[in-house]
Amino acid sequence: MITMTNVTKTYEGQEGAFNAVDDVSLEIGENEIFGLIGESGAGKSTILRFINALETPTEGTVEVDGTDVFSLPKKRLRQHQKSIGMIFQQFNLLNNKTVRENVRLPLELHKYNDPLSVGEVLDFVGLGGKSDRYPGQLSGGEKQRVGIARALITRPKILLCDEPTSALDESTTEEIVGVLKRAHETFGMTVLVVTHELDVVKSMCERCAVLENGHLVDIIDIARGEERRSY
Ligand code: ADP
Ligand code: ADP
Numbered sequence: 001m002i003t004m005t006n007v008t009k010t011y012e013g014q015e016g017a018f019n020a021v022d023d024v025s026l027e028i029g030e031n032e033i034f035g036l037i038g039e040s041g042a043g044k045s046t047i048l049r050f051i052n053a054l055e056t057p058t059e060g061t062v063e064v065d066g067t068d069v070f071s072l073p074k075k076r077l078r079q080h081q082k083s084i085g086m087i088f089q090q091f092n093l094l095n096n097k098t099v100r101e102n103v104r105l106p107l108e109l110h111k112y113n114d115p116l117s118v119g120e121v122l123d124f125v126g127l128g129g130k131s132d133r134y135p136g137q138l139s140g141g142e143k144q145r146v147g148i149a150r151a152l153i154t155r156p157k158i159l160l161c162d163e164p165t166s167a168l169d170e171s172t173t174e175e176i177v178g179v180l181k182r183a184h185e186t187f188g189m190t191v192l193v194v195t196h197e198l199d200v201v202k203s204m205c206e207r208c209a210v211l212e213n214g215h216l217v218d219i220i221d222i223a224r225g226e227e228r229r230s231y
Contacts, residue, residue: 001030001190002051002158007060009046009214020046021057022214033184033191035201035208035222042211044194048160051192052084053077064158082110085151085189089163091143093135093150100131103149112154121149124186125179141172148179152187159183161193165200173197177204 009021021043028034036044049055050062053069062069064080072080093102103118122128125145135143144164151159161180165173181204184191195201201208202222210218 001065002028003063005061007057010058019214024216026209031188031190033205035205036194037201037208038211039196043214044211045162048162048192048194051160052081083156084158084160085156086160087147087151087164089166091147093143093146095135098132098134099146102146103153106154116153121153125149140168141175144176152183157189159189159191163195180204
């Protein structure tokens, strides 16, 4: 469903050009929960951001449902981007808007055919009673629930999670992993999780790619316990 072929991203660094992503090929199945794990700077976010065209690869192709994302005409690229939800390490909420307003935001920006209602998604993430609060009145875990609700309200077919639990403590991490797994079961979408936390990948992903310095060094089949290297 998502196919990356020989993808490279070259940046001009202070010591000359370097490949933040180096010749990576990956195939992620429809409805799969797939992890990208590696240390900070390994290239995980860059790979994630190819999928919704927030970053453009220097070489290689990224296909979603058989279509090359970077050859889409403008209007179809918009449609593609609209079909993808994203959640972030730092939640990216608007602090001067309430929970309800934050969750509604995607619907204010674009037209969606069959969105969920604010009430539905807030109940789903367990924040039904807090719709009139402001982000500053919420815990980290609650803020991430708002972020998840904002991503789910459009019924995305792909959910991109960029370090979704890295700002959270251990027990809150487990809760958020639980919400994400439940979202996957309930709404059925392809989920990509970028993280440096092996526990997160082990508790929610079916497979994961291990990245080091822009290189794909392993694919681990978590369900089958085929962990070939200690990380
Ligand atoms: P990760 O998500 O694994 O932490 P990133 O994909 O964010 O890694 O970054 C990979 C590498 O590319 C890092 O060394 C980062 O500093 C570098 N990088 C990311 N974006 C840019 C940019 N716009 N310009 C230059 N270097 C960048
Ligand atoms: P996040 O962790 O929230 O994904 P980052 O801090 O990795 O965000 O990056 C924020 C922005 O800065 C991104 O647009 C990224 O491309 C850019 N960026 C990251 N690292 C570098 C770098 N070394 N040089 C220039 N831009 C960078």
